[in-house]
Amino acid sequence: MDKEITETLKTPNTLMVGVVTRGQGSRMMNLLRRRGAHYAVCTFAEGTVPGHILKMLQLAKTKKELVLAFINDEIEDNCYRGLSMDLKIEQPGHGVAFSIPLCGNPTAPEKTELSGALIIVDKGKGEDVLDVFDDLGLRGGTMLSAYGGASIAKILFDMPVQPEKEVVFLVTPSEKIKEMLTSLETELQMSEPNQGIAVTFAISRSIGLFTEAKKGS
Amino acid sequence: MNEKLKETLLSILPITLMVLLIHFSSVATLDSTLLTRFLLGALCMMIGFPLFLQGVDMSIVLMGEHMSGALVKSNKMSIVIIGGFILGFLVNAAEPDVHIFSRQFADLTMEGLSHWIFVLIMSAGFGTMVAFGLLRIIRNVKMRFFAAAVLLLMLVLLMFTAEEFIGVAFDTYGATTGAIATPFLLALAIGVSSKTRRSTEEAAESFGILGIGSVGAVLAILVQGILMKGKPIAPPPDAAAMSADALNHGQFFLKNLVETVKEVSLGLSPILISYAIAAMFWIKPKKRELRRIVLGAIVTFLGLVVFLSGVYFGFLEASKDLGMQLAQTGRMWIPLTVGGLFGLVTVFAEPSVHILNAQIEEETMGSIRKRTVLWTLAIGVALAVTLSVLRILIPEFKIVHMLIPTLIAAIALCFLVPDIFIGIALDAGGVASGTMAAAFILPYAQGLAEHTEGASQLIDGFGIIAFIAFVPILSLLALGLIYRIKAGKSANAKDN
Numbered sequence: 001m002d003k004e005i006t007e008t009l010k011t012p013n014t015l016m017v018g019v020v021t022r023g024q025g026s027r028m029m030n031l032l033r034r035r036g037a038h039y040a041v042c043t044f045a046e047g048t049v050p051g052h053i054l055k056m057l058q059l060a061k062t063k064k065e066l067v068l069a070f071i072n073d074e075i076e077d078n079c080y081r082g083l084s085m086d087l088k089i090e091q092p093g094h095g096v097a098f099s100i101p102l103c104g105n106p107t108a109p110e111k112t113e114l115s116g117a118l119i120i121v122d123k124g125k126g127e128d129v130l131d132v133f134d135d136l137g138l139r140g141g142t143m144l145s146a147y148g149g150a151s152i153a154k155i156l157f158d159m160p161v162q163p164e165k166e167v168v169f170l171v172t173p174s175e176k177i178k179e180m181l182t183s184l185e186t187e188l189q190m191s192e193p194n195q196g197i198a199v200t201f202a203i204s205r206s207i208g209l210f211t212e213a214k215k216g217s
Numbered sequence: 218m219n220e221k222l223k224e225t226l227l228s229i230l231p232i233t234l235m236v237l238l239i240h241f242s243s244v245a246t247l248d249s250t251l252l253t254r255f256l257l258g259a260l261c262m263m264i265g266f267p268l269f270l271q272g273v274d275m276s277i278v279l280m281g282e283h284m285s286g287a288l289v290k291s292n293k294m295s296i297v298i299i300g301g302f303i304l305g306f307l308v309n310a311a312e313p314d315v316h317i318f319s320r321q322f323a324d325l326t327m328e329g330l331s332h333w334i335f336v337l338i339m340s341a342g343f344g345t346m347v348a349f350g351l352l353r354i355i356r357n358v359k360m361r362f363f364a365a366a367v368l369l370l371m372l373v374l375l376m377f378t379a380e381e382f383i384g385v386a387f388d389t390y391g392a393t394t395g396a397i398a399t400p401f402l403l404a405l406a407i408g409v410s411s412k413t414r415r416s417t418e419e420a421a422e423s424f425g426i427l428g429i430g431s432v433g434a435v436l437a438i439l440v441q442g443i444l445m446k447g448k449p450i451a452p453p454p455d456a457a458a459m460s461a462d463a464l465n466h467g468q469f470f471l472k473n474l475v476e477t478v479k480e481v482s483l484g485l486s487p488i489l490i491s492y493a494i495a496a497m498f499w500i501k502p503k504k505r506e507l508r509r510i511v512l513g514a515i516v517t518f519l520g521l522v523v524f525l526s527g528v529y530f531g532f533l534e535a536s537k538d539l540g541m542q543l544a545q546t547g548r549m550w551i552p553l554t555v556g557g558l559f560g561l562v563t564v565f566a567e568p569s570v571h572i573l574n575a576q577i578e579e580e581t582m583g584s585i586r587k588r589t590v591l592w593t594l595a596i597g598v599a600l601a602v603t604l605s606v607l608r609i610l611i612p613e614f615k616i617v618h619m620l621i622p623t624l625i626a627a628i629a630l631c632f633l634v635p636d637i638f639i640g641i642a643l644d645a646g647g648v649a650s651g652t653m654a655a656a657f658i659l660p661y662a663q664g665l666a667e668h669t670e671g672a673s674q675l676i677d678g679f680g681i682i683a684f685i686a687f688v689p690i691l692s693l694l695a696l697g698l699i700y701r702i703k704a705g706k707s708a709n710a711k712d713n
Contacts, residue, residue: 022220025583042583043582044579044582044583057512059271065583124503127505147414156289156292156412156413157292157294157355157356157413159413159415160415161412161413161414161415162414162415164411164412164414
């Protein structure tokens, strides 16, 4: 116990993101908290399931939970061990987790193998984004609903309202990021104003991601 | 997929096992015909249940959301009100249970009025209140004021209406929102709410539309009862019980199937037609969405037909038979306990309950869990059925003895619990008294009443749905109170 308390005092420099089956979010949050995470939140999200027939039958969607937690790089190992031991997260269908290095992270590498993308579009267009990913052969997009925008532009019934949005998360090999952004630009005209935004970031570590190797196992 | 299987088993197995348990404990036994039908019925329910929920998720919910988009985009209050009224009216008029109750009203009047007049009255009441409900969401009127006002109005009208009308009038609360109307109206209200949201706190405001609509139908009938007070009321006719014995399994199943296909088509048609019209002019859905809606509508149709055929084929007669046998045991506690347990397990098997609970969990981002609402509702219904069995056994116990205290308590609780629970409670009451209550609890009570001295089957058989609709309102409001007390405690702990 003593060890964990000292770890908690260190400033967080990594954002850990997890996408797990509905109902497992609280378990993951508690697991991370026990291992010294500073802050953990959870929200509902929708995940995608690969498969052509499922897609045709409109069944290629699963209910997920998205967990965000701030951790210190020193407890990162411990956290990943916990995820693989308690949640069996490496097994197919159990979920994924990855780390985004934040400011002041000494171990942050210059160039990473994996990158993440965060795309915010108007409600209803999230699936268009997922379709673009699908065409490029990128798997495992996660979607959540959100509110807001650059400014409160919409007035309905004489009142300003927060417009509905959709946020899409994706983790992909870094060399594909450029191609993905170009496709989003051509398919969804994202460089035009009010068509949504996309940001990318480095991912220093991950677990449970869908890879060809995992498919074989 | 695994999750779906688990959900299905957890929903249908309890009621199945409960009946089998009674059968094998030889308190009451089903003959081999009824037992075979019951088991086949349960099997149909297990196939239909997940299909229906999946179809609703893909199609009905999406249509409701698109419709809400079309209403809100107009940016005109008048369009929202007219649109809400039309949708509420159509959905209610297509509800099979509404027709059953309207026939009963028509029979109560001496002049031989057509039952369509009552369908019109109820649907107009329902549509008006749906429109008001949407208006409330947009104008952000607090649920507690709105709910307290309509409940008070109900209480006042109850005092003045003809006594014969009370039981049936309050039964309509449960009759108005069936398995197809429930997801559609919920999605419509949630859509309107989230499209006109100004702060994130408002997530709490999306529920209540079903309950408010049903209140409208009850109010309309109560007003009709006041107008008819003093006029002679016809004696209730004998219930036209379906004589199933004469038919073999195949014929009986076929007869049920035809009825269910009619029923489900009628329920789906107003939503599909109004969506088709709106899609041509205002919505412009994407190809992908259209494909999903069409596919989902087919799955919904198949799922519900299979589910309902199973219920009507196997459950109706079996529960009536059990009721008759239990009444003859001569010991009061047996039908009471069995009734309570039946109440508990029917809630699990009610598809609308699952739809409402899933929406609650989704909208509150998991802060109100499905299972919590399910159990609170189940306990409420168990209590309600126990009370209604008691009412059959003790003729002095009148329905107003339950309704008046319940309404007063509900009005008081409106000012004590968080707003979201008021909406949930109003919705849940109508949802709990759905198909399963009508096809399993009602026949059980009728069977009991048939073999209980001093209980006339029709007068006392009525009002059971009203119990099942109103007692859970109280149990969910009580849950809201518990949430508030707990939240208060943890807030205090932080302050100190």
